[in-house]
Amino acid sequence: MTLPDLNTLRRILPIALGVALFGLGVFALVHLMHSLDPATVLAQMKSTPPNALLLAVAATAVGYAALVGYDALALQFIAKPLPARIVALGGFLGYAFGNTIGVSIVSGGAIRYRIYSAFGLDAFQVAAVSGYIAAALGTGLTLIGLGALSLHPWVVSQLVPFSPGQVRFGALALLFGALGLILFLSVGRHRLRLWRMDLHLPGPRSLAAQLVITLIxxxxxxxxxxxxxxxxxPPFASFIAIYAIATMVGILSHVPGGIGVFxxxxxxxxxxxxxxxxxxxALVLFRILYYLLPFALGFIIVSVNEARLAGGMMSRIAGRIPASSRPAIEAVHGFAPSIAALVTFGFxxxxxxxxxxxSVRESAMVEGEFVAALLIEGGTLLSAMLGVVLLILSHGLARRIRAAFLLTLAALAGGACAALLNNLDLETATLLLAGALLLLPFARGFPRQAKLTDAVFSPGWFILVLGVVLAALTFFLMYRTTPYSNDLWTEIAHGANTPRALRAGLLASALLLIFAVFNALRPVRRKPVSAQEDGVLEQVSTILNKSGHPHACVALSGDKQFLFSESGASFLMYAVKGGxxxxxxxxxGDTAEFTDLCWSFIDLARGASAQPVFYEVSADNLAIYVExxxxxxxxxxxxxxxxDTFSLSGSSFKSMRAAHNKRQREGLSxxxxxxxxxxxxxxxxxxxxxxxxxxxxGFEKGFSVGRFDPAYLDRFPIALVRRDGRILAFASILAPGDGSRVAIDLMRYLPDEASGMMEFLFLSLIEHYRDAGAxxxxxxxAPLAGLSSRSVGRMWSRVGRFIYRHGGAFYNFEGLRAFKQKFRPDWRPRYIVVAPGLSPTRAMADVALLIAGGPRGLIGK
Known part of the structure; x- marks a missing residue:
């Protein structure tokens, strides 16, 4: 038996801690509510005074308005201010969806990236915003909780083995210690070395504004x-301490929204x-008002925006989009399918x-009427069945499958009919029909024609379904006073709630079991093709010429596999290395098909028990990978x-121009x-x-770079450097389509002609293609160049910078970038994209083996 490595333990321990805290919270909650009557709880909710509900809604509005202030301060902190309407949209949607989904720094960060990137922020700047928000909220919540505890220490006397005096002393000590450290770092502009990170705080003014926002x-x-x-x-001043402590424990539990723990x-x-x-x-009402109500409002906002983008009658009804806001509205469209999937799962x-x-409502049908009992029976069973169907369809919606969207609309309409059969439940029927209507504008976000059940057994989907099943199983607590009898399964009567719930639970469980077995026995369908199959490289070449993407021409090297879109107008190239x-x-190819291709690639990789990796991707499509x-x-x-703007004239190119002219006089052409x-x-x-x-x-390279293969090179123009008719150097040129974008691929020269050869070849190519109109x-x-040295940098950045500075024995990365910098290029970032839990260094090791052709290619002969 092999023990897990350190990286695995680091991934498992937070999850294990969260599961343990969640289990303890559920156990404690069940213990506290063992005598709870659900009918009494529902009746108490209905009897809540309207003025209390209105005040709670108003407080919720104030709270979310304050939360948006965190975004404004974070953008100011990284010196990237945005228009107020954009900050309001990104901040509100980030919190509305993030607070409900849980792990707000992830889900809220993804939403912010979609919106803020449309206005110039990159992925790391948005990550800095999310990190700032998490740190500000955690710090402010801790300070407020400690301050409230110092004033009202008795509120936790039942939870900790300390006297109120000891609690007050401990809270004050921690409060003043934290305040002193914060002021020292902020006023003195000092940095704090915390484990492997250097942290620094904003200035006093920003810090004061942050504290005010947190208080509100x-x-x-x-x-x-x-x-x-x-x-x-307890009075409100004391209750703040209770709320702050409960929120902190809920956040530490890693449970979505701290449900149960809070x-x-x-x-x-x-x-x-x-x-x-x-x-x-009160707690159930608070969850509805503070979490579900903003989520519903955010869902309505996204739905209206989708209608405005759809065109036709919908856009006329919803109104036109101002030109200044259109980038943000189009960005919202990117995560609309995920929101639709979440809403469907909730339904x-x-x-x-x-x-x-x-049911605790007064009967809408005649008591004792057999037909009424049958209708209620059918409505209950249909509700259970459609509930399971919607859980399954939500996975298809997350993967943007068209059939899942259409079936979801049908299932919601069926659920409304089932609600009417079930004691004329008008509230549920109205809610489901409203959800179906709000989903209608989302139709454009579901273009895929994939199978509904492909890759459905993802860990996230299993965890969500398990949570719902566990929540549903608590219905046994509601019927614990009903003695069990076999007759319960066959009794049909208007007031037979227990038998009806048993049959509904059995039907829902049976549907989930049948679905699981069906998927487990389905054969895996694979669509990738290799470069050796007839007609594949010709199809790839056609797509390349239409796209004009020069670096993608390495697809023709013959060492990759391809995944084509359903239309055949786009492809994704890949290779398999280990797991x-x-x-x-x-x-x-067609950018509209990129998301679908990425989804299909991930589905196929996970179906083969492998981890998907995207190597050397550009900044143009980062939103897809974030989503x-x-x-x-x-x-x-x-x-x-x-x-079009390059010129050798000017003092900055004087020495390079002189060297180039000298080599021409020496006979190079x-x-x-x-x-x-x-x-x-x-x-x-x-x-x-x-x-x-x-x-x-090392040996001949491959995968991400061209290799010397006559069949491969015969597809491209080749730059030849000669002296007296003898070839001294050459470079293959990737110039697909109209040739407006070109790239240097394979470049080689005779070792004894190394001095100045690359510079001469690069300058000659620049002038040639400039004159040709490219x-x-x-x-x-330049590998590993431009990695962040800021305090927010990750371990990968630190490792990469170390290799970049000190890896000369393996490859002169720093010298390569310095050489290319002489031509005053525009430096465009390139990324590796990996699944959560996969170390980028481990993924890069596999990529290095692919490029080198194996371990021998890395270490040489």
Missing amino acids: DVAAAAFALWILMPAGT ETVVIGTLPQGIAVSDAAA GAYLLLVSLIP RWVALSDPV LGLGLHKIGEEAVVAL MTIALPPHDDAVMRDLQAVSQSWLGGKS LELSLGV
Whole structure:
């Protein structure tokens, strides 16, 4: 038995801690509510005074307005201010969806990236915003909680083995210590070395504004709950301490929204005279108003924006989009399918719970009427069945499958009919129909024609379904006083809630079991094709010429596999190494099909028990990878020369211009040979290549770079450097389509002609393609260049910078970038994108083996 490595333990321990805290919270909650009557809780919720509900809604509005202030301060901190309307949209949607989904720094960060990147922020700047928000909220919440505890220490006397005096002393010590450290760092502009990170705080003014925002946020949220609490609840000043402690414990639990954990702490700190049912009713209402209501408002905002983008009658009804806001609205469209999937999952869980929880409404049908009992029976069973169907369809929606969207609309309409059969439940029927109507504008976000059940067994989907099932199983607590009898399964009557719930639960469980078995037995369908299959490279070449993407031409090297879109107009190239499927660069072809291709690639990789990796992707499509839940790590920068503005005139190019002219006088010349190439020329090139390889450690490279293969080189123009008719150096040129974008691929020269050869060849190519009317020339990627040295840098950045500075024995990365910098290029970032939990260094090791052709290619002969 092998023990898990350190990286595995680091990934497992936080999850294990979260599961343990969640389990303890559920255990404590069940213990506190063992005598709870759900009918009493529902009745208490309905009897809540309207003015208390209005005040709670108003407090919620104030709280969310304050939360948006965090975004404004974070953008100011990184010196990237945005228009107020954009900050309001990104901040509100980030919190509205993030607070409900849980792990707000991830889900809220993904939403912010979509919106803020449309206005110039990159992935790391948005990550800095999310990190700032998390740190500000955590710090402010801690300070407020400690301050409230120092004033009201008795509120936690039942939870900790300390006296109120000891709690007050400990809270004050921690409070003043934290305040002193914060002021020292902020006023003195000092940095704090915390484990492996250097942290620094904003200035005093920003820090004061942050504290004010935190006070408003926490006070508003605490008031929204306090106003709903029953009589006997501690005064508001004391209740803030209870709320702050419960929120902190909920965040530490890693449970979405702190569900169960938050409620346990609040109920456990209340005076003993307060009925648990009354407190539970207030907590449920608080969840609805503070979490579900903003989520519903955010869903409506996204739906309206989708209608405005759809065109036709929908856009006329919803109104036109101002030009200044259109980038943000179009950015919102990117995560609309994920929101639709989440809403559908919520409706599925809701229908399951409705079918299992007994009705507490006054009967809408005649008591004892057999037909009425049958209708209620059918409505309950149909609700349970459609609840499971919606859970399954939500996975298809997350993967943007068209059939899942259409079936979701049908299932919601069916659920509304089932609700009417189930005791004329008009509220549920209205809710489901409203959801279906709001989903209609989302139709454009579901273009895929994939199978509904492909890759459905993802860990995230299993965890979500398990949570719903566990929540649904609590219905047994509601019927614990009903003695079990076999007759319960067959009894049909208007008031037979227990038998009806048992049958509904059995049906829902049976559907999930059948679905699981069906998927487990389905054969895996694979669509990738290899480069050796007939017609594949010709199809790839056609797509390349339409796209004009020069670096993607390495797809023709013959060492990759391809995944084509359904239309055949786009492809994604990849290779398999160990347990990783490594896709090279972004998809190529029709940009509208890129998301679908990435989804399909991930599905296929995970179906083969492998981890998907995207290597050397550009910044153009980062939003797709963020939406897929993958992690971004910068691996270098591509040097691209703008040919339409390039000129050797001026003092900055004086020495380079003089050296170039000198080599021309010495007899060097460069010409471009177009394919197909003469056999004699190819033999001369092979001699140069073999001579060049003899002076390098390692074998012929591949995967992300071209290799010397006559069939491969015969597809491209080749730059030839000669002296007295003899070929001294050459470079293959990737120039697909109209040739407006070109790139240098394979470049080799005779070792004894190394001095100044690369500079001469690069300058000659720049001038040639500039005169030919090309717009840009790529000089290739400088690996590991441009990695962040800021305090927010990750371990990968630190490792990469170390290799970049000290890896000369392996490859002169720093010298390569310095050489290319002489041509004043535009440096464009390149990334490796990996699944959560996969180390980028481990993924890069596999990529290095792919490029080198194996371990021998890395260490040489």
